[in-house]
Amino acid sequence: MHLRSSGVRRRLAEDREREDTIDLHLMSASATAAERAAVDAMLGRPESVWEGGARSAVDGHVAFGGYHAAARRRHLLLPALQALQGEIGWISPGGLTYVSERLGVPPAEAYGVASFYALLATEERPRRVAHVCEDVSCRIRGGDALLAALGHRADVVPSPCLGQCDRSPAVLVQRAGEDDVSLWGATPEDVTRYLAGAPRPHRDAGEFGVPQTVDRRSELRLLHRVGAVDPWSLEDYRASGGYEALARSLEMGAAAVIEEVKRSGIRGRGGAAFPMGAKWEAVAMSGAEVRYLICNADEAEPGTFKDRGLMEGDPFAVVESMTIAGIAVGATRGYLYLRGEYPIANRHVAAAIVAARRAGLLGDDIAGSGVAFDVEIRIGGGAYICGEETALFNSIEGFRGEPRQKPPYPTEAGLFGAPTVVNNVETLLNVPMIVLEGGDAYARIGTPQSTGPKLFCLSGAVAVPGVYEVEFGATVGDLIEMAGGVTGPLRAVLLGGASGAFIGPDLLDLPLTFEDTRAAGLSLGSGVVMPFTTEADMADVVRRIAAFFRDESCGQCVPCRVGTVRQEETLHRITIGSPNGSRRRDVALLAEIDAAMKDASICALGHTAGTAVQSAIALGLIGGAP
Amino acid sequence: MTASIEITIDGRSVGVAAGTTILGACRSIGADQPTLCYLENLTPVNTCRVCVVEVAGSRALVPACSRRVEQGMEVRTDTERVRHSRKMVYEFLASSVDLSLVDDATRDWMTRYGVDPDRFGPPAPPAGDRDRRNAGHHADPALDAAETVAQPVKVHDELYVRDYGKCILCYKCVEACGPDAQNTFAIAVAGRGFDARISTEFDVDLTQSACVYCGNCIGVCPTGALMFRSEFELRKAGVWDESAQTVTRTVCSYCGVGCNLELHVQDNRIVKVTSPLDHEVTSGHLCIKGRFGYDYVQELGDDLATTPIDVVLASVRGRDGAA
Numbered sequence: 001m002h003l004r005s006s007g008v009r010r011r012l013a014e015d016r017e018r019e020d021t022i023d024l025h026l027m028s029a030s031a032t033a034a035e036r037a038a039v040d041a042m043l044g045r046p047e048s049v050w051e052g053g054a055r056s057a058v059d060g061h062v063a064f065g066g067y068h069a070a071a072r073r074r075h076l077l078l079p080a081l082q083a084l085q086g087e088i089g090w091i092s093p094g095g096l097t098y099v100s101e102r103l104g105v106p107p108a109e110a111y112g113v114a115s116f117y118a119l120l121a122t123e124e125r126p127r128r129v130a131h132v133c134e135d136v137s138c139r140i141r142g143g144d145a146l147l148a149a150l151g152h153r154a155d156v157v158p159s160p161c162l163g164q165c166d167r168s169p170a171v172l173v174q175r176a177g178e179d180d181v182s183l184w185g186a187t188p189e190d191v192t193r194y195l196a197g198a199p200r201p202h203r204d205a206g207e208f209g210v211p212q213t214v215d216r217r218s219e220l221r222l223l224h225r226v227g228a229v230d231p232w233s234l235e236d237y238r239a240s241g242g243y244e245a246l247a248r249s250l251e252m253g254a255a256a257v258i259e260e261v262k263r264s265g266i267r268g269r270g271g272a273a274f275p276m277g278a279k280w281e282a283v284a285m286s287g288a289e290v291r292y293l294i295c296n297a298d299e300a301e302p303g304t305f306k307d308r309g310l311m312e313g314d315p316f317a318v319v320e321s322m323t324i325a326g327i328a329v330g331a332t333r334g335y336l337y338l339r340g341e342y343p344i345a346n347r348h349v350a351a352a353i354v355a356a357r358r359a360g361l362l363g364d365d366i367a368g369s370g371v372a373f374d375v376e377i378r379i380g381g382g383a384y385i386c387g388e389e390t391a392l393f394n395s396i397e398g399f400r401g402e403p404r405q406k407p408p409y410p411t412e413a414g415l416f417g418a419p420t421v422v423n424n425v426e427t428l429l430n431v432p433m434i435v436l437e438g439g440d441a442y443a444r445i446g447t448p449q450s451t452g453p454k455l456f457c458l459s460g461a462v463a464v465p466g467v468y469e470v471e472f473g474a475t476v477g478d479l480i481e482m483a484g485g486v487t488g489p490l491r492a493v494l495l496g497g498a499s500g501a502f503i504g505p506d507l508l509d510l511p512l513t514f515e516d517t518r519a520a521g522l523s524l525g526s527g528v529v530m531p532f533t534t535e536a537d538m539a540d541v542v543r544r545i546a547a548f549f550r551d552e553s554c555g556q557c558v559p560c561r562v563g564t565v566r567q568e569e570t571l572h573r574i575t576i577g578s579p580n581g582s583r584r585r586d587v588a589l590l591a592e593i594d595a596a597m598k599d600a601s602i603c604a605l606g607h608t609a610g611t612a613v614q615s616a617i618a619l620g621l622i623g624g625a626p
Numbered sequence: 627m628t629a630s631i632e633i634t635i636d637g638r639s640v641g642v643a644a645g646t647t648i649l650g651a652c653r654s655i656g657a658d659q660p661t662l663c664y665l666e667n668l669t670p671v672n673t674c675r676v677c678v679v680e681v682a683g684s685r686a687l688v689p690a691c692s693r694r695v696e697q698g699m700e701v702r703t704d705t706e707r708v709r710h711s712r713k714m715v716y717e718f719l720a721s722s723v724d725l726s727l728v729d730d731a732t733r734d735w736m737t738r739y740g741v742d743p744d745r746f747g748p749p750a751p752p753a754g755d756r757d758r759r760n761a762g763h764h765a766d767p768a769l770d771a772a773e774t775v776a777q778p779v780k781v782h783d784e785l786y787v788r789d790y791g792k793c794i795l796c797y798k799c800v801e802a803c804g805p806d807a808q809n810t811f812a813i814a815v816a817g818r819g820f821d822a823r824i825s826t827e828f829d830v831d832l833t834q835s836a837c838v839y840c841g842n843c844i845g846v847c848p849t850g851a852l853m854f855r856s857e858f859e860l861r862k863a864g865v866w867d868e869s870a871q872t873v874t875r876t877v878c879s880y881c882g883v884g885c886n887l888e889l890h891v892q893d894n895r896i897v898k899v900t901s902p903l904d905h906e907v908t909s910g911h912l913c914i915k916g917r918f919g920y921d922y923v924q925e926l927g928d929d930l931a932t933t934p935i936d937v938v939l940a941s942v943r944g945r946d947g948a949a
């Protein structure tokens with residue numbers, strides 16, 4: 001029997017051929033003219049009746065393209081649904097039917113995909129909806145108050161972390177037929193104004209959340225352009241050293257670039273800390289005809305906002321880094337998978353891609369080298385899980401964002417079944433530096449096992465929240481001090497994000513390196529350092545983390561799908577209700593739930609869904625001794 | 627001849643063909659493992675996680691149903707970690723789903739692992755909105771009850787009953803409806819997280835969907851969430867009695883393909899039709915005619931109003947007559 005490790009959701013090319021025999025049964029609902037126009041704007045006009053167009057005389061004799069051609073475009077399913085959402089404000093049965101017809105996707109599967117994403121609505125709702133962040137940082141810095149002030153209205157919904165923890169409270173106003181608006185430091189008046197249709201501010205404010213750029217710019221390697229160089233100008237980017245690394249890498253050749261990356265010792269900054277050089281080499285050596293490079297910009301770990309700052313403030317660096325990486329591993333196409341809650345980053349990077357293409361820095365003949373590489377942005381639909389690399393593949397391919405069981409690993413069978421490198425934005429932005437300065441020089445930065453500069457996201461109870469760049473080796477206390485110190489008596493620090501752990505004030509001297517955190521049984525995660533004072537309602541914060549994982553579990557495997565629910569329920573019982581039996585029994589139950597999620601879940605979301613809760617109990621943050 | 631791979635299972639050396647799964651290797655030496663979402667005639671989706679085992683060198687546990695053996699692999703199937711995860715998976719399911727119709731093997735495994743679903747509190751009452759919940763949002767949990775997938779039964783036609791309060795979301799029906807058998811794609815998983823559910827597009831009735839009533843989804847359902855209407859009505863009337871049923875194997879008479887049928891007969895009435903999973907023609911899958919078109923063989927002058935099954939049959943006929 002032919003085995004596929006994640007069944008219906010992972011279809012390799014040969015399977016797709018086999019499946020190309022179905023006839024679609026469509027709903028009787030038909031799309032409105034506006035819905036068809038929205039979808040056609042994304043997919044192009046249908047060329048014949050065979051893909052949902054009007055019947056012409058010639059269709060009676062010739063089937064152009066037909067179902068097979070349509071189904072090969074399944075990867076455009078999410079963009080097509082987003083086109084409907086963006087123009088119409090929801091995905092109606094008629095709209096979904098038309099998308100199904102255009103792409104040859106069974107309507108039940110299209111609905112399964114549409115209903116998977118929080119930013120897509122499958123029931124009619126107001127054309128403008130404000131997503132108000134209620135996550136760990138915002139809820140104690142005005143988010144809860146903002147939600148309360150806005151009151152109960154159909155066009156205001158609570159949201160998971162919007163990646164603006166440095167400027168709480170954050171709001172995303174999602175608007176049909178108009179630009180989405182990203183708000184920070186938002187007041188109820190701001191929200192109601194944009195809900196009433198006020199135009200988006202002409203130019204996005206130059207606040208990138210990088211306090212160090214004010215007085216310590218010369219010390220910065222990753223952030224040095226942010227806030228200083230016009231993110232819309234290729235000329236300014238070049239004038240500040242941009243695209244020197246691409247030129248250098250083309251001279252060196254792919255093998256030499258990979259060698260330098262290996263020598264640099266750089267590990268991934270997305271949470272898994274995998275050696276980047278090994279990943280690149282595996283794909284480069286695969287010999288596969290088709291390979292992909294993916295820049296994972298689905299930054300959604302609560303408390304994380306560093307990649308947003310990089311993309312907003314230095315978008316050309318993202319494009320250049322992807323180009324170097326793509327060429328090095330032998331990919332001709334790269335995808336930037338960008339979370340849907342980042343409209344400003346989207347505009348900036350999209351403009352950079354256009355400018356780079358026009359300047360011959362992307363396309364069939366990059367900088368006259370004869371090498372081809374191009375980048376496409378794919379926008380997420382509001383799903384934290386799609387930051388998991390295999391869920392990300394499924395999302396791009398037009399399937400539900402459910403992770404795949406590994407092995408096979410992405411370097412063997414990733415996007416569309418091809419060898420694929422997935423790197424986080426911050427990780428990739430180290431590449432120009434490695435190319436220009438050499439792997440050995442890079443390896444001298446930081447500690448022997450954690451090389452290079454590192455970004456940390458400081459938010460919560462610090463005086464000056466923001467992204468801070470340090471060399472590996474700085475301690476928790478160093479970073480808090482850089483951010484102006486704690487705003488009150490320190491109770492605990494959330495390290496690594498919602499999937500990380502709380503630590504007590506006794507660990508302020510912990511160096512934030514891969515090796516030191518691992519030795520302490522912790523993880524750097526995505527670089528979150530979020531202190532809480534003794535004023536904070538820690539039980540509320542921990543309940544929010546549990547609620548987050550319940551909301552964001554894809555639902556595929558039992559330990560995570562049900563375990564996150566049972567964890568949240570148990571936590572509510574022992575913090576605001578009465579325990580089932582005794583508190584001791586419920587606390588033990590939480591540990592048992594955590595152990596099963598850690599051991600038996602398919603992916604890292606389930607593996608880490610109980611980590612913060614367990615650490616909070618160990619630190620006594622949720623009341624009483626265990 | 628495929629190469630032989632040597633592995634150890636709980637200390638025993640085992641040689642199996644390359645490409646064999648850990649589950650296959652376990653079964654080859656009679657060391658069966660529990661499964662729920664696995665079925666011989668479907669592609670493993672490894673979602674239920676009751677078959678997880680410990681593999682040396684792997685940080686998390688590994689699903690035996692889908693992971694293929696590798697040379698020198700050391701597998702342990704009965705460690706504390708394995709027992710704990712399996713127990714928790716069963717408890718998670720038993721506390722959220724009606725498992726009253728699972729098979730005896732599952733019941734035995736649950737007993738063996740000491741499953742106690744009451745630890746999470748009493749089950750919450752059924753919810754009527756599960757088909758309309760939005761991804762990324764949920765109501766605060768009740769403080770005195772464990773949420774469940776309990777919901778009203780979907781009885782929309784004369785052939786199928788869909789009782790999703792019994793659904794463990796094993797994906798088998800989706801696979802059977804889709805690429806593993808029928809290629810109809812009438813149903814898929816919709817929603818997210820605990821609110822994920824098997825659904826047609828916008829939850830339209832099956833009669834409005836692509837469904838062709840092959841019944842292959844019923845054939846693979848491990849929990850009785852999908853059921854023949856006849857079985858459902860007999861169970862409801864309290865007269866379903868498998869001990870009183872005979873199973874007769876025969877060949878479908880409709881066309882020349884040669885599908886084998888298993889006719890489940892109670893009170894001299896066909897109450898259900900299945901096909902053997904290992905049958906070379908069907909792999910357990912049938913079409914609407916073989917699965918449901920059996921009425922003609924028993925319409926031979928019997929008094930149709932004597933047993934409850936006849937009520938069901940009469941109602942099926944009523945539909946056909948109206949058509």
